[in-house]
Amino acid sequence: MDEFNSRIDAKRKVLQIVNSSESFTEELMDLSSKSINRWQLNNEIEKDSLITKKLRLIANDLFFLSNISQQQISDNYILKSKEINEHIRELYQIVSQEFG
Amino acid sequence: MNHVYVFGSLVRGDYDNYSDIDLLALVSSYNEKYDINKFSIYSYERIKELWNQGNPFAWHLSIESKLVYSSDGKDFIAELGTPSDYKNAVHDCNKFLTLYLDSKRSLLNNTNSVVFEISNIFLAIRNFSTCFALSKGENIFSRDSSKLLGKNSLNISESTYDILVRARILSTRGTGEILSGTEIQKVKTSLPHIDSWFNSLNMEIDNGRI
Numbered sequence: 001m002d003e004f005n006s007r008i009d010a011k012r013k014v015l016q017i018v019n020s021s022e023s024f025t026e027e028l029m030d031l032s033s034k035s036i037n038r039w040q041l042n043n044e045i046e047k048d049s050l051i052t053k054k055l056r057l058i059a060n061d062l063f064f065l066s067n068i069s070q071q072q073i074s075d076n077y078i079l080k081s082k083e084i085n086e087h088i089r090e091l092y093q094i095v096s097q098e099f100g
Numbered sequence: 101m102n103h104v105y106v107f108g109s110l111v112r113g114d115y116d117n118y119s120d121i122d123l124l125a126l127v128s129s130y131n132e133k134y135d136i137n138k139f140s141i142y143s144y145e146r147i148k149e150l151w152n153q154g155n156p157f158a159w160h161l162s163i164e165s166k167l168v169y170s171s172d173g174k175d176f177i178a179e180l181g182t183p184s185d186y187k188n189a190v191h192d193c194n195k196f197l198t199l200y201l202d203s204k205r206s207l208l209n210n211t212n213s214v215v216f217e218i219s220n221i222f223l224a225i226r227n228f229s230t231c232f233a234l235s236k237g238e239n240i241f242s243r244d245s246s247k248l249l250g251k252n253s254l255n256i257s258e259s260t261y262d263i264l265v266r267a268r269i270l271s272t273r274g275t276g277e278i279l280s281g282t283e284i285q286k287v288k289t290s291l292p293h294i295d296s297w298f299n300s301l302n303m304e305i306d307n308g309r310i
Contacts (some may be wrong), residue, residue, distance in 0.1 A: 002191075005195060005198050008220065012206065016212060026278065027213060027215060030274075033152075084239070
């Protein structure tokens with residue numbers, strides 16, 4: 001799969017995990033900073049909550065991957081992709097335990 | 101070293117209520133004064149790479165950007181000259197077609213992330229159109245690129261198109277009213293029409309006309 005489509009897929013997984021919880025009245029619509037801000041505000045989530053921090057971390061990592069250059073791609077890309085998968089697993093646990 | 105450019109609708113002259121002010125920062129190393137939420141931030145190395153690949157974003161910048169700050173008095177982008185010929189149209193169009201098909205599938209399977217998927221559908225349509233046009237030597241970088249393809253333009257109702265745009269703005273800027281059930285259904289109803297449009301443009305690609 002193309003890296004662009006893989007990054008969208010990772011984003012889709014994150015959103016599906018968050019939006020599977022019935023604790024939130026408004027869906028998370030993207031991982032853009034403004035979208036996370038809106039979701040956090042409209043669902044009355046604490047700014048420093050674990051879930052918000054985790055979402056911002058994943059968003060930053062995906063942004064990093066989208067800007068990485070060809071020379072850096074092999075090692076850094078694989079490493080960062082693994083980190084993102086780990087963050088997604090942790091996000092799933094947070095949502096299950098705190099918002100399940 | 102760093103350079104700042106404004107690009108997109110403001111430079112093109114079709115800035116409207118839906119438009120963002122697009123800012124590009126070129127940096128040689130991490131620079132905390134450039135907020136990733138306000139700037140597209142690229143290293144000089146990455147920009148040169150995009151130029152060499154003839155990437156659509158390189159073409160966009162080469163045609164529709166304006167220098168607003170330079171730490172060395174030079175216009176880095178102007179000095180890069182014209183990007184290489186655009187050769188990745190088939191690959192890029194396929195990438196955005198995949199995006200469309202994935203999001204369509206998810207939407208029809210009653211995803212819990214409706215706005216995200218509709219926003220992706222808009223992104224796929226827009227970027228596919230831009231890549232398709234660029235491969236034919238036409239520079240169409242507008243948000244409404246799919247409406248500017250002449251006989252190949254996407255022909256869906258204005259009201260449906262507006263729903264796609266709203267979803268995109270909701271997801272990227274976090275502003276606007278959430279889509280209603282009726283609006284979501286309207287998008288779903290238009291999917292066969294959008295399928296036909298993708299198929300028709302893909303046929304041109306397969307026929308080697310681009």
